[in-house]
Amino acid sequence: MPKDSNSDTPILDETLARLDIPDDARKMLHAPQRRTEVALRIRHDDGTMGIYPAWRVQYSDVLGPTKGGIRFHPGVNLDEVTELARWMTVKCALMDLPFGGAKGGVQVDPKKLSRQELERLSRAFVDGFGDMLGPNRDIPAPDVNTNPRIMGWMADEYAIITRAHQPAAITGKPLPLGGSEGRVASTGQGALLVLQEWARRQDRDPGDITVAVQGFGNAGAHFAVQAHKAGFKVVAVSDSRGALYSEDGLDPEPLHREKEQGKGLDDVYSDTSVGDNEDYTSIDLDALLGLEVDVLALAALQDAVTEDNVSDINAGCILEIANGPVSPDADQALADRDVTVLPDVLANAGGVTVSYYEWIQGRNGERWSEEDVEERMKDRFERIAPQVFDRAEEDGTSLRQAAYAIAVERIAEAISIRGDSCYFKG
Numbered sequence: 001m002p003k004d005s006n007s008d009t010p011i012l013d014e015t016l017a018r019l020d021i022p023d024d025a026r027k028m029l030h031a032p033q034r035r036t037e038v039a040l041r042i043r044h045d046d047g048t049m050g051i052y053p054a055w056r057v058q059y060s061d062v063l064g065p066t067k068g069g070i071r072f073h074p075g076v077n078l079d080e081v082t083e084l085a086r087w088m089t090v091k092c093a094l095m096d097l098p099f100g101g102a103k104g105g106v107q108v109d110p111k112k113l114s115r116q117e118l119e120r121l122s123r124a125f126v127d128g129f130g131d132m133l134g135p136n137r138d139i140p141a142p143d144v145n146t147n148p149r150i151m152g153w154m155a156d157e158y159a160i161i162t163r164a165h166q167p168a169a170i171t172g173k174p175l176p177l178g179g180s181e182g183r184v185a186s187t188g189q190g191a192l193l194v195l196q197e198w199a200r201r202q203d204r205d206p207g208d209i210t211v212a213v214q215g216f217g218n219a220g221a222h223f224a225v226q227a228h229k230a231g232f233k234v235v236a237v238s239d240s241r242g243a244l245y246s247e248d249g250l251d252p253e254p255l256h257r258e259k260e261q262g263k264g265l266d267d268v269y270s271d272t273s274v275g276d277n278e279d280y281t282s283i284d285l286d287a288l289l290g291l292e293v294d295v296l297a298l299a300a301l302q303d304a305v306t307e308d309n310v311s312d313i314n315a316g317c318i319l320e321i322a323n324g325p326v327s328p329d330a331d332q333a334l335a336d337r338d339v340t341v342l343p344d345v346l347a348n349a350g351g352v353t354v355s356y357y358e359w360i361q362g363r364n365g366e367r368w369s370e371e372d373v374e375e376r377m378k379d380r381f382e383r384i385a386p387q388v389f390d391r392a393e394e395d396g397t398s399l400r401q402a403a404y405a406i407a408v409e410r411i412a413e414a415i416s417i418r419g420d421s422c423y424f425k426g
């Protein structure tokens with residue numbers, strides 16, 4: 001877990017130094033613009049009061065209104081949210097989206113709350129941070145343990161407190177409340193587009209590429225299903241409770257359906273696990289990380305691979321679907337062993353990209369078809385991903401360094417053009 005938001009930034013420091021970025025931009029990129037904490041109070045079903053610490057960090061609005069998901073997790077804290085908000089800033093800049101970066105977190109184990117308590121908590125988040133939010137200010141979305149249903153409650157609460165229907169205020173909503181086609185699968189879809197670009201440049205056929213997926217949740221399961229459909233050989237998947245392996249490759253679709261079955265109309269989370277299926281060999285969670293595969297897709301949480309277990313990794317390529325799944329030390333160790341890392345700020349940017357499309361639809365009262373969303377997303381990834389690969393080749397750097405270089409240059413240019421308007425005005 002990130003420890004200190006201002007010192008744990010080796011990749012940012014390295015990029016700023018290597019590119020000789022002007023001092024204003026250097027300072028602004030190290031200083032989160034606004035970090036707000038609110039104690040969310042809700043009434044539990046048994047009449048007791050629950051108080052849950054919550055944060056929203058708006059890291060930088062240089063490129064536009066701030067954008068980023070909200071995480072419900074017992075371990076989340078201000079430093080983690082700050083780090084995640086910084087990564088959103090880099091991600092939105094890299095993807096050429098008109099957004100700055102933000103992130104939110106509530107310290108809670110949501111699976112211990114009833115559906116009604118969860119709804120109260122989701123609405124309390126919007127009540128607590130309402131003054132900072134808005135379609136032109138800061139636009140939340142889902143992250144770990146939050147989903148379309150929760151975004152629906154939040155969007156509804158925002159409409160209540162502002163007395164205006166504002167579908168562009170929150171993205172990742174259910175379709176009937178102004179959500180976008182394609183948003184649920186978008187993070188996995190974007191990761192697949194990045195993997196396909198890597199495979200194309202390696203001149204390798206997907207059928208010859210084995211993939212293991214850690215984290216069979218929203219992002220990871222959609223990635224696994226789509227990667228299988230695109231011809232990649234998915235040999236293993238895991239969630240927090242179990243891991244499944246099949247040397248000949250497995251079909252993630254029935255597993256995904258099985259997981260989703262636990263999600264009845266009134267339930268918010270699935271109760272089933274990939275480990276419940278008996279058709280495949282069950283392996284340890286850690287064993288999945290050490291499999292001899294071509295691609296290890298990390299789609300759970302940050303710091304899945306650290307200096308403690310990096311020597312166990314036997315994959316030739318790591319696809320970072322989660323945010324920060326490889327620690328900086330491990331990143332260096334992997335580079336030393338010529339393991340390619342497809343970095344998070346590119347590989348998981350499909351979610352925020354389709355959130356951007358949802359935001360446009362919400363502002364304009366439009367509804368785009370699934371094909372339209374997919375086409376636009378494909379165009380954007382086919383523009384940005386090659387820029388990252390080419391830049392890495394030109395500069396002789398890692399793909400992460402190349403992605404940061406492109407993003408930081410965009411932000412620095414905007415800071416320099418804005419001049420004194422970058423000074424804080426409240």
Ligand SMILES: NC(=O)C1=CN([C@@H]2O[C@H](COP(=O)(O)OP(=O)(O)OC[C@H]3O[C@@H](n4cnc5c(N)ncnc54)[C@H](O)[C@@H]3O)[C@@H](O)[C@H]2O)C=CC1
Pocket residue numbers: 142143144145146187214215216217218219220238239240241285299300301302321322323348349351352
């Ligand atoms: N949902 C989205 O649109 C986006 C998500 N991300 C990132 O992707 C990652 C996953 O997010 P979601 O899929 O939304 O969350 P999720 O909560 O739907 O899925 C996370 C999955 O990881 C599993 N998991 C947790 N610890 C594990 C472990 N030690 N081993 C194996 N599996 C484990 C959980 O059981 C769950 O299935 C996070 O880092 C998130 O920030 C990034 C961009 C967008």
Ligand SMILES: O=C(O)CCC(=O)C(=O)O
Pocket residue numbers: 067068069070088091139140141142143171172323348349351352353355
């Ligand atoms: O969809 C969004 O706006 C943000 C998604 C997110 O939190 C992320 O990319 O980490």
